[in-house]
Amino acid sequence: MIKAGIIGASGYAGNETLRLLLSHPNCEVVAVGGRSALGQKVSDLYPSYYEHCDLTFVSDEEVIEKADIIFAGLPSGLSEKYAKMCDEQGKKFVDLGADFRLHNEEDYKEWYKGEYKDKDLHQKQVYGLPELHRDAIKQASIIGNPGCYPTSVCLGLYPLLSHHLNASDHIIINSASGTTGAGKKLTEDTHFTKTNESFHPYKAGNHRHTPEIEQELSLMADKKVTVTFVPHLLPVNRGIVSTIYVKVDKDLDEIYKIYKETYQNERFVHVLPLGKNADLKFVTYTNDCHISLHMDERDHTLIIASTIDNMIKGTAGQAIQNMNLMYGLPEETGLQMVGPSF
Numbered sequence: 001m002i003k004a005g006i007i008g009a010s011g012y013a014g015n016e017t018l019r020l021l022l023s024h025p026n027c028e029v030v031a032v033g034g035r036s037a038l039g040q041k042v043s044d045l046y047p048s049y050y051e052h053c054d055l056t057f058v059s060d061e062e063v064i065e066k067a068d069i070i071f072a073g074l075p076s077g078l079s080e081k082y083a084k085m086c087d088e089q090g091k092k093f094v095d096l097g098a099d100f101r102l103h104n105e106e107d108y109k110e111w112y113k114g115e116y117k118d119k120d121l122h123q124k125q126v127y128g129l130p131e132l133h134r135d136a137i138k139q140a141s142i143i144g145n146p147g148c149y150p151t152s153v154c155l156g157l158y159p160l161l162s163h164h165l166n167a168s169d170h171i172i173i174n175s176a177s178g179t180t181g182a183g184k185k186l187t188e189d190t191h192f193t194k195t196n197e198s199f200h201p202y203k204a205g206n207h208r209h210t211p212e213i214e215q216e217l218s219l220m221a222d223k224k225v226t227v228t229f230v231p232h233l234l235p236v237n238r239g240i241v242s243t244i245y246v247k248v249d250k251d252l253d254e255i256y257k258i259y260k261e262t263y264q265n266e267r268f269v270h271v272l273p274l275g276k277n278a279d280l281k282f283v284t285y286t287n288d289c290h291i292s293l294h295m296d297e298r299d300h301t302l303i304i305a306s307t308i309d310n311m312i313k314g315t316a317g318q319a320i321q322n323m324n325l326m327y328g329l330p331e332e333t334g335l336q337m338v339g340p341s342f
């Protein structure tokens, strides 16, 4: 049995990791931390755990002491010290936040206003998108679990860019996320009356996921790729749809074939038949990514729709997929959920 611990389990991302791990056949959650909930039972904070889990929130240090692998669901800028403690004690660390995602510290400084205090530690980080970096993840001790928007965008573009089928190196992306993406704290934007029956862009052109998306797209294309990235807040609890627009020279049928071939052995990425639309409803509560492809024939613009559950493939499920790889387990262990049918 893998002994897992979760720091930040009083928050959405950490807690979703706990919820999923309770059904994992090869893993036991031995300790959870949560700043504002110390001493409380998990079921006191979240009633869904009554008679399922009787863990009590303990200190972050105790979580690390008890576990072999530690997931951290903390705001950006807080994870480095925990990763260092884990590294010193020979434990594995999966950061659900953004502190180990960017390979270029200058990007981190610019977009997160922080710095990499321990540069050697960051040499060990691996970007935890299994479909792109599976072999490196298997060997890793520190994982930067990808952001939710970048997961949907990178999976949507990987077959195209890795086969150099894009006719332009600048790509336009509209994404929309459910409100759990903003975490559990109440903000004016996520207040029910403000969000409900509304839909609007935010941080248009300056969202902090921009450098992460450009890092990964440039790696897969093997040249610099830039994006115009516009996130939107969608009045649903969970789910992301990214709609991506790229100029191409090839026909839709040819591109579709390459997408199907690229993902034929992937358990979680599903390229829908041509004519279907990716719809977030059918990936909610799953680790799946659905991709649909469309073409504006008039100017050869390929339109890619890529949808995931931000809390699962966009966070907790992907983190568990990474854990499975790190421990040599079948990648889908504990993650074989099927989405709703209504």
Ligand SMILES: NC(=O)C1=CN([C@@H]2O[C@H](COP(=O)(O)OP(=O)(O)OC[C@H]3O[C@@H](n4cnc5c(N)ncnc54)[C@H](OP(=O)(O)O)[C@@H]3O)[C@@H](O)[C@H]2O)C=CC1
Pocket: 007, 008, 009, 010, 011, 012, 013, 014, 034, 035, 036, 037, 072, 073, 074, 075, 076, 078, 096, 097, 098, 146, 147, 148, 180, 181, 182, 183, 184, 185, 310, 311, 314, 315
């Ligand atoms: N929500 C999502 O869909 C996704 C989230 N993520 C990332 O996961 C991380 C957590 O996000 P999310 O769960 O949504 O956020 P939440 O606000 O829901 O949870 C944040 C957690 O961090 C704890 N925390 C906050 N500040 C501190 C502090 N100064 N010291 C110690 N603990 C602290 C909170 O404890 P308490 O509440 O008890 O004070 C809580 O457990 C972030 O980095 C986020 O970007 C990544 C992908 C998707």
Ligand SMILES: CC(=O)N[C@@H](CCC(=O)OP(=O)(O)O)C(=O)O
Pocket: 076, 096, 097, 098, 146, 147, 148, 177, 178, 179, 180, 181, 182, 183, 209, 231, 233
């Ligand atoms: C709807 C919403 O607010 N979404 C969040 C997604 C951030 C997130 O979870 O990303 P990190 O893991 O990189 O912090 C946002 O736009 O900031």
